[in-house]
Amino acid sequence: MIRKHRAHPLWFAYALHRLSGLALALFLPAHFYILSKALTQPESLDNFLTLTESPMVKLAEFGLVFLLAVHFLGGFRLMAMEWLPWSDRQKTFAAVAVAGAFLVSGLFFLRVV
Structure with a gap:
């Protein structure tokens, strides 16, 4: 049973904002770890960057x-x-x-692919 307040479109906006913040907070430590490889292990960073050419990574970038x-x-x-x-x-x-979010991420995706 869906509670009445959760059927409201603004509740969806509330939930999407909270979930996007949580996902970004989980992404940032991994991002900083990969960036730190540029200073500590450049060859390891180069190996990782070859993975970024994968179509799945491009799709993940769109999501990000x-x-x-x-x-x-x-x-x-x-x-x-x-x-x-x-x-x-x-x-x-x-x-x-x-x-607007779809527009911005779609334009980014089209320029990246």
């Missing part, structure tokens, strides 16, 4: 950029909710944030 754009635009949505008067257009703002 999507998560970053969703989190960034979701933050703007939250600031608008806090600083602007409440209106029925909040659902539209949430939809625009997700659409």
Whole structure:
């Protein structure tokens, strides 16, 4: 049984913002570890970078950029909710944030592939 508040589109925006933040927080330590290889083990970094040419990694990069754009635009949505008067257009703002995230990550994906 879905609770009534969880059926609301803004609850989806809330959940997506929290999940994107969590995924980015989990990604960052791995990213910093790989970057540290440039200083400590350059040959190991070179071996890792050859893996980045894989289509699956390209698809994962699309997902990463999507998560970053969703989190960034979701933050703007939250600031608008806090600083602007409440209106029925909040659902539209949430939809625009997700659409913008798809646009940004899609453009990144097309330029990378």
